[in-house]
Amino acid sequence: MLDVPKPTPTCTSSQTTTEITCIKCNDRMRLMLIEPRDERFNFVTYHCGGCSSNESFLKTI
Ligand SMILES: [Zn+2]
Known part of the structure; x- marks a missing residue:
């Protein structure tokens, strides 16, 4: 499981x-x-190579 502190x-x-x-x-x-969230949204996670932080967004499919 990924550590996603604040989507x-x-x-x-x-x-x-x-x-x-x-x-x-x-x-x-x-x-x-x-990651598929539900029928309408994907949960996408980006990783920064500079500061090694993750950022997550909900995206419409
Ligand atoms: Zn960064």
Whole structure:
């Protein structure tokens, strides 16, 4: 089980990108995990190589 301290309840209809910018250190965060949440949402987790933090979002499928 992954340690996800505070999932960010961000729901967006934009496409899931493989990389985002880290809000903490501005380094690139790579898409690490996609978990189906329910019929409409995926729970996606990004990992930052710069500060080793994880960021999770809810994405519409
Ligand atoms: Zn970072």
